[in-house]
Amino acid sequence: MSNVRPRRSALYLPASNAKALEKARTLDCDVVILDLEDSVAPETKESARKQAVEAVQAGGFGRRELVVRVNGLDTPWGKDDLRALAVVAPDAILVPKVNDDADIHRYNAALGAMSASVNLWAMIETAKCLFRLDEIAAASAHSRLSLFVMGTNDLAKEMGAALTIARAPFLGALALTVAAARAYGLGILDGVFNGIDDDAGLLAQLQQGLEFGFDGKTLIHPRQIQSCNEVFTPSADMISWAKSVIAAFELPENADKGAIRVDGKMVERLHLAQAKRVLVILAAVQGKV
Helix, strand or coil, X not given: CCCCCCCCEEEEEECCCHHHHHHHCCCCCCEEEEECCCCCXXXXXXXXXXXXXXXXXXXXXXXXXXXXXXXXXXXXXXXXXXXXXXXXXXXXXXECCCCCHHHHHHHHHHCCCCCCCCEEEEEECCCHHHHCHXXXXXXXXXXXXXXEEECXXXXXXXXXXXXXXXXXXXXXXXXXXXXXXXXXXXXEEECCCCCCCCHHHHHHHHHHHHHHCCCEEEECCHHHHHHHHHHHCCCHHHHHHHHHHHHHHHCHHHCXXXXXXXXXXEEXXXXXXXXXXXXXXXXXXXXXX
């Protein structure tokens, strides 16, 4: 868990918007995703790529993780995106519309010229990939793949399903994607919430994402950052529980026990691992790791 980073809030910004890129250096999000794909019109793809490369090269994003979402390799821009970004090395490259493990290995090969520090993140946003989540996640053993990002807008489009606040048609997909990610030690971010001015709807979906086990949520507007950070920061109750569980298992009389009683509840060593993760995440949020 030493490599845990806070990824409570991941803000998409179109790389074609120079003012937005400059503002991103001052925002309180954990991750900045410079987008070359969906939010950039075809006629501005090349200029957006140039601005993304310049932004990564210039730096100044502080503790924020800097990620670039590229166009797919099957588009006229994908190969050029990766070629241009190879010389500046963002923290991660986010690739769209992954269908299977072959796509992961194809992108991984395309990242071959990049620094070993550059991670591969994958969008989970096609109907096909939902039936291959295990094999996609398993590809992380032989690639740079380290994180999934839900693409609920594209998934809704492919399925012809309604993307409501409650996201009833996608509950199974959300749960299975989280399970696949955790099975192979990957991070995972929830999809965006489109209601920029719907604070109540955003909060409901943030709470839902937290309950599902996401590390954080992708966002489309800076005004969503504060609520996102608050929800995905361990609560006072969670911190208290974690400290109690750790302290209890550290007692000499509990050293060899697999399950003990803490605050009137039975907890097992699996809960001890969860408790330690809570404190690691808290420390990361507070900038202590």
